[in-house]
Amino acid sequence: ASASEGPEGHDVEVVVGGLPPGARVHFWAARASNTRYDPLSYTAAADVWGSLQSAYADLGDEDYNGGLATADRSGRATIRIRAPGRHGACGQEPRPPHVHFKVCKPGVSHRKHTIFFKPGVGLGAVIEGGCHGQQSYTVESAAYVQPEEATAVAATTTTAAALALPTAQEESAANFQSEETTTDAAPTTTAAAPAFPMAQEEEAWDAIEFSPVYKCLDKEQLYDHFAEQCVDRCGPDAEMKHGQCVRPAAFDDAVLSAAWRLRIDCNEECWTSAFRVTLHAVRLEVAGHLDVPWQEVQRLVWRKDDREPDTHAVLKVTVLTRRHDESEGLRQLLALWNHTDASDVFGLDVQAAEAWDPAGFGGLETSPLPGEQADVFAGDYAPLEEKAEGRAGGARLAGVDLPFWAIAAIAAVVVLLLGGAFGV
Incomplete structure (x- = not known):
C-alpha cells in the first residue's frame, strides 16, 4: 500500500483493500487513549472520553488522530492511527474503539465507513457501514506496532492467514475493575471491555455521531443554524427551539x-x-x-x-x-x-x-x-435539549420556548407596569 499521513507515534496500521485505484482516503478516530493498549487483542484499557465533543480533535490540532492516504494501483491504502479512546453519549454505553474513513475521488462520494476493533472477530478489525455500489472494501491486514517500529516490522500483525489472539496476561488485564484517570486534555475513564453493539445501537450511533446538532447538545450548548456552530445563547434575531437557534415563528x-x-x-x-x-x-x-x-x-x-x-x-x-x-x-x-x-x-x-x-x-x-x-432518533436528542436550554437561560411561557433576551424584556415590562400601578 502507498505511504499515508497520520499522527506521530502511531501504533495501529490497517490496510484496506478493494478501493478505487488512486482514490484518496480521509480517516479519523477519537483522540488517542492515554493508556496504551492493543486494540486487536483487547480493548478494556482504552480510556473513555466523556462526550463526542471531547473525543474528537479538530483537523490541524496537535492531537488530531487521523490523516489522508492514497490507494495504490491494487486498490490498497494504509490507515495509521494511535490506538483511540472510546466515547460515550447520553444514556448509551461507550462505543467500541473505531476509526472512520471516507473514500473520495472525482465523481465518487461514499458514506463514511467505520473500522471497529473487535478482538477475536475476523482480523480484529472489521469494516461496517457505508454505501459503495457494487464495490466491497475489506481489511487485508491489521497490525499493532510500537511507535519506534512504526516504519519497520509490526510487533503484532493479523492477516487472513494468522490471527493475533489475546495472551493470558492480556485477558487478565481485560478483567481489571474500572478506575478513574485524569489527563491534561480531559477526564477519561478506563472501563470494562465493551460488548459489541447490536445493529440497532450501531444505527443510532451512525445517525447521531455525525449530527452537528447532537454534538452541541452533548456538551450542553445550543446549535446555531445561522452560524453553523455551537453557542451558549441564541442571538437577538433568533428563537430557541429544541436546543437550536432558528428563525422566529412569525x-x-x-x-x-x-x-x-x-x-x-x-x-x-x-x-x-x-x-x-x-x-x-x-x-x-x-x-x-x-x-x-x-x-x-x-x-x-x-x-x-x-x-x-x-x-x-x-x-x-x-x-x-x-x-x-x-x-x-x-x-x-x-x-x-x-x-x-x-x-x-x-x-x-x-x-x-x-x-x-x-x-x-x-x-x-x-x-x-x-x-x-x-x-x-428523536429520543436520543430529547434529554439533552432541556439541559442545553436550561444552561442557556431559556424558559417556557404558555408552552412556548423563550430565549434569555425575551425573558429579560418581559421582566422589564412587568416592572414598569407594577411601578405604574403603585405610583412608583
Whole structure:
C-alpha cells in the first residue's frame, strides 16, 4: 500500500483493500487513549472520553488522530492511527474503539465507513457501514506496532492467514475493575471491555455521531443554524427551539412540500442498512437549509423508483412550520440541492437530482416506512435539549420556548407596569 499521513507515534496500521485505484482516503478516530493498549487483542484499557465533543480533535490540532492516504494501483491504502479512546453519549454505553474513513475521488462520494476493533472477530478489525455500489472494501491486514517500529516490522500483525489472539496476561488485564484517570486534555475513564453493539445501537450511533446538532447538545450548548456552530445563547434575531437557534415563528402555519427524482449508485444491502440513517441526515440538511428545527421536517418519503429501482430513487420532503412565508419557503426548499452535495447527505453516489411532482407519490404516504413520518432518533436528542436550554437561560411561557433576551424584556415590562400601578 502507498505511504499515508497520520499522527506521530502511531501504533495501529490497517490496510484496506478493494478501493478505487488512486482514490484518496480521509480517516479519523477519537483522540488517542492515554493508556496504551492493543486494540486487536483487547480493548478494556482504552480510556473513555466523556462526550463526542471531547473525543474528537479538530483537523490541524496537535492531537488530531487521523490523516489522508492514497490507494495504490491494487486498490490498497494504509490507515495509521494511535490506538483511540472510546466515547460515550447520553444514556448509551461507550462505543467500541473505531476509526472512520471516507473514500473520495472525482465523481465518487461514499458514506463514511467505520473500522471497529473487535478482538477475536475476523482480523480484529472489521469494516461496517457505508454505501459503495457494487464495490466491497475489506481489511487485508491489521497490525499493532510500537511507535519506534512504526516504519519497520509490526510487533503484532493479523492477516487472513494468522490471527493475533489475546495472551493470558492480556485477558487478565481485560478483567481489571474500572478506575478513574485524569489527563491534561480531559477526564477519561478506563472501563470494562465493551460488548459489541447490536445493529440497532450501531444505527443510532451512525445517525447521531455525525449530527452537528447532537454534538452541541452533548456538551450542553445550543446549535446555531445561522452560524453553523455551537453557542451558549441564541442571538437577538433568533428563537430557541429544541436546543437550536432558528428563525422566529412569525408567519401563519405553512406546509412546504417538494420532491425530487435522483439517479443513484447503491446496492440493496447499502439501501436497507442505511435507510433510517439517511432519513435523519436529510432532515438535518433540510433544517440547516431553511434555518428551522430539524423536528419540523415532519414527513419524508424515500423509495426506490419502481420503474428503474437499480439506478433511481424518489424523495419527498414535507416541512410544517411558521418560520417561513409559504411561497418564499417553498422557493428555498426547491433550491435545496442547488448548492448542496447530495452525495454527502445521502451517503451514496448521487449522480443527478431533478425536481419531481409531489403528487406523483400516490398512496406511498398512506403506508409510511419506519422513520419517514416520525424520526426514530428523536429520543436520543430529547434529554439533552432541556439541559442545553436550561444552561442557556431559556424558559417556557404558555408552552412556548423563550430565549434569555425575551425573558429579560418581559421582566422589564412587568416592572414598569407594577411601578405604574403603585405610583412608583
